[in-house]
Amino acid sequence: xxxxxxxxxxxxxEGLSRGQHEAxxxxxxxxxxxxxxxxxxxxxxxxxxxxxxxxxxxxxKLSPEGKEQILHMMGPGDIFGEVPVFTGRxxxxxxxxxxxxxxxxxxxxxxxxxxxxDPSLSLNLLAxxxxxxxxxxxxxxxxxxxxxxxxxAAYLLYxxxxxxxxxxFDLDISKGQLASILGTIPETLSRILGRMGRQGIILSEGSRxxxxxxxxxxxxxxxGRKL
Amino acid sequence: xxxxxxxxxxxxxEGLSRGQHEAxxxxxxxxxxxxxxxxxxxxxxxxxxxxxxxxxxxxxKLSPEGKEQILHMMGPGDIFGEVPVFTGRxxxxxxxxxxxxxxxxxxxxxxxxxxxxDPSLSLNLLAxxxxxxxxxxxxxxxxxxxxxxxxxAAYLLYxxxxxxxxxxFDLDISKGQLASILGTIPETLSRILGRMGRQGIILSEGSRxxxxxxxxxxxxxxxGRKL
DNA sequence: TTTCCGCATTGACAAAAGTCAATTTTTCTA
DNA sequence: TAGAAAAATTGACTTTTGTCAATGCGGAAA
Numbered sequence: 001x002x003x004x005x006x007x008x009x010x011x012x013x014e015g016l017s018r019g020q021h022e023a024x025x026x027x028x029x030x031x032x033x034x035x036x037x038x039x040x041x042x043x044x045x046x047x048x049x050x051x052x053x054x055x056x057x058x059x060x061k062l063s064p065e066g067k068e069q070i071l072h073m074m075g076p077g078d079i080f081g082e083v084p085v086f087t088g089r090x091x092x093x094x095x096x097x098x099x100x101x102x103x104x105x106x107x108x109x110x111x112x113x114x115x116x117x118d119p120s121l122s123l124n125l126l127a128x129x130x131x132x133x134x135x136x137x138x139x140x141x142x143x144x145x146x147x148x149x150x151x152x153a154a155y156l157l158y159x160x161x162x163x164x165x166x167x168x169f170d171l172d173i174s175k176g177q178l179a180s181i182l183g184t185i186p187e188t189l190s191r192i193l194g195r196m197g198r199q200g201i202i203l204s205e206g207s208r209x210x211x212x213x214x215x216x217x218x219x220x221x222x223x224g225r226k227l
Numbered sequence: 228x229x230x231x232x233x234x235x236x237x238x239x240x241e242g243l244s245r246g247q248h249e250a251x252x253x254x255x256x257x258x259x260x261x262x263x264x265x266x267x268x269x270x271x272x273x274x275x276x277x278x279x280x281x282x283x284x285x286x287x288k289l290s291p292e293g294k295e296q297i298l299h300m301m302g303p304g305d306i307f308g309e310v311p312v313f314t315g316r317x318x319x320x321x322x323x324x325x326x327x328x329x330x331x332x333x334x335x336x337x338x339x340x341x342x343x344x345d346p347s348l349s350l351n352l353l354a355x356x357x358x359x360x361x362x363x364x365x366x367x368x369x370x371x372x373x374x375x376x377x378x379x380a381a382y383l384l385y386x387x388x389x390x391x392x393x394x395x396f397d398l399d400i401s402k403g404q405l406a407s408i409l410g411t412i413p414e415t416l417s418r419i420l421g422r423m424g425r426q427g428i429i430l431s432e433g434s435r436x437x438x439x440x441x442x443x444x445x446x447x448x449x450x451g452r453k454l
Numbered sequence: 455t456t457t458c459c460g461c462a463t464t465g466a467c468a469a470a471a472g473t474c475a476a477t478t479t480t481t482c483t484a
Numbered sequence: 485t486a487g488a489a490a491a492a493t494t495g496a497c498t499t500t501t502g503t504c505a506a507t508g509c510g511g512a513a514a
Contacts, residue, residue: 061368069368083360086353092361115350122349123342126313129356133310136363137288137298137319143370146410146502147470176491183373188471190493206480206492373472374500403461415501417463433462433510 003028006053006104012079012128013121020121027110033097039081040091046084048107052076055101056172060180061093070181071139073098073173079128085111098173143183145221149192151182153221156202160211167211174207195227230255233280233331239306239355240348247348254337260324266308271318273311275334279303282328283399288320297408300325300400306355312338325400370410372448376419378409380448383429387438394438401434422454 004025007013013024030053033039039050039057050057052074059072059080071093074080084091085108115122145151155178163169171178179189196202201217203210211217219225231252234240240251257280260266266277266284277284279301286299286307298320301307311318312335342349369381382405390396398405406416423429428444430437438444446452 061364071364071367083357086350086357087361088354092364112350115353116346119343119346119349122346122353123313123339125353126342126349126356127315129353129360130310130313133356133360133363136360136367140298140363140367140370143367143410174491183370185472186492187473187494191471194493401461412502413462414464414503418501421463 003030003104006051009077010051010079010104011077012051012124015124016121020118023114024106027106027114029105029107031103031105033101033103035097035100037097039095039097039103042091042094044091046081046087046089046091046108048105048111049082049085050080050095051104051106052078052080053102053104055103056098057101057103058096058098058177059093060096069183070173070177082125082129084108148182148184148188149196149220149227151184152189152192152196153217155182156209156211157214157217157221159209167214169209171207171209192227199227230257230331233278236304237278237306237331238304239278239351241351243348243351247345250341250345251333254333254341256332256334258330258332260328260330262324262327264324266322266324266330267318269318269320273308273314273316273318273335275332275338276309276312277307277322278331278333279305279307280329280331282330283325284328284330285323285325286320287323297400297404309352309356311335374451375409375411375415376423376447376454377451378411379416379419379423380444382409383436383438384441384444384448386436394441396436398434398436419454426454 004021007021007024007028013021016024028051031050033055042061054076057074057078057080058070059074060070062069072078072080080095081091115125142151142154145154159171160166160169173181175189175193176186179186182189193202193204197204199216201211201213201220203212216225220227231248234248234251234255240248243251255278258277260282269288281303284301284305284307285297286301287297299305299307307322308318312333342352369378372378372381386398387393387396400408402416402420403413406413409416420429420431424431426443428438428440428447430439443452447454
């Protein structure tokens, strides 16, 4: 069964038994989304949550002036939209397919039934939510780094870490979106990338980034070293 | 039994049975902290979580230059330090008693045992963590309001809401700490409070705040209306 | 009561980031 | 592959915020 294969690869369901995986497969629904397609909007009734099989999903909030604040970029294996499953309310943010994406949808009611019967499933969930809280706390911490160069440096180090600590990697989002993540605008980001490039700290060619001087980058991120 | 009485009043444990409450009371340990005392530090091993019986607790991170970024101010009934209980790692932030405080401590291992046996307990926990995630998302949204007046206005409206929507209320933290929450410095906060006062939007006398023009305050917070 | 210390306020100035507008580069599609 | 649209970059200028330094204010302790 194809669906079951996918379920087994989802970290959230790691360590569960064959029977538990099968139970999950019975309630899951496969769904496809085209690039740019909205999966749910802030305020929509929370009828279930999603797991990513392939593709990428952007989770974001919208300011009154329409400016995006990206909360997460989700990839294969990630779970999103689970908050209202347990609070019984609306989705707290927007979700949009960043690429053509293949998702699994778990309807709220069936899932709640499963969790009620199965404590080990809930321990996995508790760990997931706890980790997510931790990541949020880190994001808040980074946003509060007062200067943009520091936030950018922190982001580049984080992105490098995700690419198994290579010094060279691809930004998986546009620079405009990166600006949004860093809480700034494309013009400012462009200038700071330029300055870092001129000082030989990084090399930025399109979406290809190369870290030339990791030490300096770390000093900019953690101590408030000036550019 | 005194301890049981306190447990019953903790929202996290709302809706649980008498037997469940008693089981919790058996594993809980009562602890007292003096004003300013550290409860745990970032990086400490996560040996359990805390519930506040009385007093207030500050949860914060420290930047390399030693600047505090306050993540939460916790009050009676609130839970904190539960993240590492489920991820099995270290505390992700600092906790410090803001007043003389009386807490209940729930050791990790005993608690995990309880949760494993009891799905309804875990559903409550899942809802708690989900709500907290939601609040974090809101905080991130506010931090990304680009200007300080907007962030301050959002905070004042939030504080007023906590005081049952009264127009007059007390700040429960110093202005220096409020500045830190808003991601700015005391000088800037002071100037903006001054400007808002001169324009008849608020009245600020020490820690006593009065909202004189709620509509304008909302416009500053949500639309980027200028001060 | 008086002194001291921390917190808050204010002013002058410097630095950082945003806005607006023009231009170049890249990407997508017809 | 040309042409249009979107994204990125750059420059000139404005606004916002932070820094440094001086001063005021109020409560705790001698």
